[in-house]
Amino acid sequence: MWSAQVGQGRRTMGLLGMMGDSFGCSATGERLVSAARDGDIQEARALLELNPRLARYSTFGIRNSPLHYSAAKGHHEIVSLLIESGVNINLRNCRGQTALMQACLYGHWKVVQILVLFKANIHKKGCFSGATAIHFATLKGHTRCIRLLVADYVPSVPDFWNIMRGTPTDETNKEAFDAGNLQRLVNGKSDGGVTALHLAALHGHAESLQLLLDLGASVSHVTVNDGSTIDLIGSGSTPLHYAACGGSAVCCQLLIAAGADMGAENANGLTPLMVARSWHKTSAEGILSKHPEGRVRILPSPYLSLPLMSIVRIARECGWRKTSVSSTSHDPCVICLEMECTVAAEGCGHEFCTKCALYLCSTTSSSTSIRGVT
Incomplete structure (x- = not known):
């Protein structure tokens, strides 16, 4: 009897000890x-x-x-x-x-x-x-985040814009490039068939919208009635319908220049112009009420020139943060003047540590190409 009580007491103490550890954790x-x-x-x-x-x-x-x-x-x-x-x-x-x-x-x-x-x-x-990271970035117009998300899909070549449009160039085969996977990523749909392009158009994020178009976003994808998503514009709506609802004349112009159908009707029988009028978006009515005269030339997004694919690969292979420069190593990074150089820029020949090169590639929109490990 006594021994049984002792055993029970030990089990109780053990349980209390476990609870104490749990509360502490x-x-x-x-x-x-x-x-x-x-x-x-x-x-x-x-x-x-x-x-x-x-x-x-x-x-x-x-x-x-x-x-x-x-x-x-x-x-x-x-x-x-x-x-x-x-x-x-x-x-x-x-x-x-x-x-x-x-x-x-x-x-x-x-x-x-x-x-x-x-x-x-x-x-x-x-x-x-059903939204992915690219939907979340586009919702608030964080273009830099969008570009980082596609870092593994956009080759670090200066004429990527021409490659996406089917123009043959000498640079096309320099790096592995899968346009199909890139477009599937960019055109991914959340609930209701909403793409990132729909979100950029609705909220008037012209910079993000332009980048998405250059990455292969489709202007013809339409929303669907999935029974769970409330679509105040109407199912069957294109990104141009959403741009009309948002009232952004710039987004409307960009979509039309990319080939959006101004006469497309959604499930409610509304064209983009009708949507703009129903939502009292007079700023977009002028663009949507007349067909453009001639072909509008839109310059490529400056974010396309960022050589992120190359620098991300270098960072993964050589380490993201290198040790400080030793007396026997090469010259220090031209930015921080402290870390070992891992990356060199073509043209100027300046050498950077991996961390500074990543920072430059993520913050600038000038055309800079990275040649690799030095």
């Missing part, structure tokens, strides 16, 4: 969440050094992880720290959203750059809307 996990949300890199580093498994912690209910919070807030250094701690980069919250989606939604391109560099899945869809 939960409390420490919440501290990491707070550090990730607030951008406290010292606190985050100390907690992860104490217990690297905290990187996999998620909050109760919405199940946002520290990676979600740091990505949504743009704390790219903490994002890097969590990745180095072994976090699942494609972890979803209860809405099926990844950290990449949240970084794209809020336009934190430095976070997007890191997540793309570590091969975050750009094709995953949210549970409630």
Whole structure:
């Protein structure tokens, strides 16, 4: 009898000990969440050094992880720290959203750059809307994030714009290029058949819309009635219908120049002009009420010239952040003057470390090509 009671007591103490560990882990996990949300890199580093498994912690209910919070807030250094701690980069919250989606939604391109560099899945869809990262980036017009998302699909050649239009060039075969996969990515549909181009058109994000068109976005894809999505414009609507609803004359012009059908009717029998009138978008009526005279020439998006495919490959092969320059190494990076040179620019011959080259390629829109490892 006595021994049985002792055994029961030991099991009870063991259970209490496990609960104590659980509560302690939960409390420490919440501290990491707070550090990730607030951008406290010292606190985050100390907690992860104490217990690297905290990187996999998620909050109760919405199940946002520290990676979600740091990505949504743009704390790219903490994002890097969590990745180095072994976090699942494609972890979803209860809405099926990844950290990449949240970084794209809020336009934190430095976070997007890191997540793309570590091969975050750009094709995953949210549970409630079916939207991918490119939809989230386009919703708010974060063009730089869109360009980073397609870094592995756009070759670093100066005349990519001509390649997309079927014009043969000497550069076409320099790098592996799959136009079909690129267009499937760009034309991916969320619930209701809404593409990224629809979203850019509706919200008047002309810069994002132009880049999407240059990447092969279709002006003829239409929305559908899937029984779950409320479409106030009407199913069967093209991006031009959405641009008319949004009232952006510039977006209408770009779509028409790309071959959008001004007379297309949606399921409600409305043309883009009728949509503009029904929503009282007088700014778009003038463009939609007359056919363009002659062919309108639209210059390619400046974001196409960013040689991201080359530099991302170099960063993955040679390391994202190199060590400081030693006395026996080459000249230091011309930007930071501290790190080893890994990349050289064609033409000027300037040499950069991988991190500075990534920064330049993600922030500038001038035509610069990267030749590779030096």
